[in-house]
């Protein structure tokens with residue numbers, strides 16, 4: 168029996184050998200090896216002149232193709248490689264200057280020798296899973312790209328996007344959303360030679376330094392799972408805090424998706440924000456966005472949707488009236504200043520009383536001097552100082568004696584105050600609420616189904 172076993176082992180080893188050498192990257196995890204992603208590390212103005220790679224286990228050169236890795240020359244005896252761009256060719260040398268590769272090639276990739284087993288490679292002194300792709304730029308610099316499996320990419324993303332101390336079900340919901348979002352965003356930076364950048368433009372990625380046990384657990388327990396609508400993976404947008412309602416995607420951007428619908432967010436922790444912007448700042452922001460408003464005269468909310476989000480902001484200037492719609496409001500005035508579209512306007516930042524103003528009923532008008540007398544229906548007369556008179560229409564409050572957003576009065580005021588709730592674009596999953604739902608015992612799939620309409624998780 169023992170002899171038979173030995174024969175079988177010898178036979179299968181011989182039979183498999185040719186396949187092992189042909190099927191590069193062969194391992195027990197072979198099935199997941201066709202889902203590598205390219206994450207830009209140093210690119211554009213941050214491209215480097217040269218760089219150093221380190222691996223305690225040595226290296227494996229090869230090529231990155233079709234989201235897989237084809238092994239080429241092994242370099243098991245080297246712990247440190249020096250990379251330079253020599254007239255458009257990526258040159259690899261050891262630390263003594265001995266040439267190891269005169270041209271890594273356009274799809275060249277350098278992996279740690281133990282890449283099949285979660286090996287770590289140091290780019291300069293920062294550890295990454297997977298390997299490094301180096302692209303020569305015509306100006307002599309090098310674009311540096313981390314080439315790693317989707318699941319390992321998520322290991323380095325999740326903590327930056329949600330925080331490793333949160334409940335496991337919230338982290339799992341975040342893992343599925345981040346995986347779906349990444350899959351749909353592949354090739355976003357293809358003109359620069361990679362799929363995803365490591366910033367909020369795509370998803371914040373910190374590499375191996377960003378990994379925590381709870382994060383690895385959340386990614387592993389949802390391995391490969393994504394969100395689908397009608398059988399196709401969805402763009403799983405997410406953001407921090409809804410302010411009470413999420414938004415239909417077409418109320419934020421200029422496209423529509425039937426799975427990105429407004430939902431009443433019953434689990435939203437309160438997130439108030441407040442900012443006073445000077446009219447000069449607003450004018451400068453408009454100019455930077457290509458609008459010629461001239462001196463700002465008033466800022467008015469022109470339209471809201473039924474969740475209360477502002478759909479149009481009318482900014483009247485001396486030269487032109489500018490209508491900022493939907494997310495253009497935040498992108499123009501600053502998405503970290505105007506944290507959400509759920510806001511109100513007040514002029515309480517104003518410091519200067521209007522020089523003159525008028526109350527009109529359409530046919531006759533009065534011009535208050537320093538104070539005004541308000542007479543209620545039951546005959547009560549109240550005297551109010553000119554610059555302390557407020558008007559409220561159910562949505563916003565204006566101080567009539569100061570600069571007004573109502574169009575009733577004109578005066579000089581340097582500021583407008585925005586106060587609102589929530590943080591982020593408002594489309595898809597609200598992370599603060601996902602965290603709250605997990606605390607209340609909801610599972611990750613229940614959380615995802617709450618925020619994405621008519622979807623499948625598989």
Ligand SMILES: [Zn+2]
Pocket residue numbers: 355356363364365366367368369370
């Ligand atoms: Zn990006």
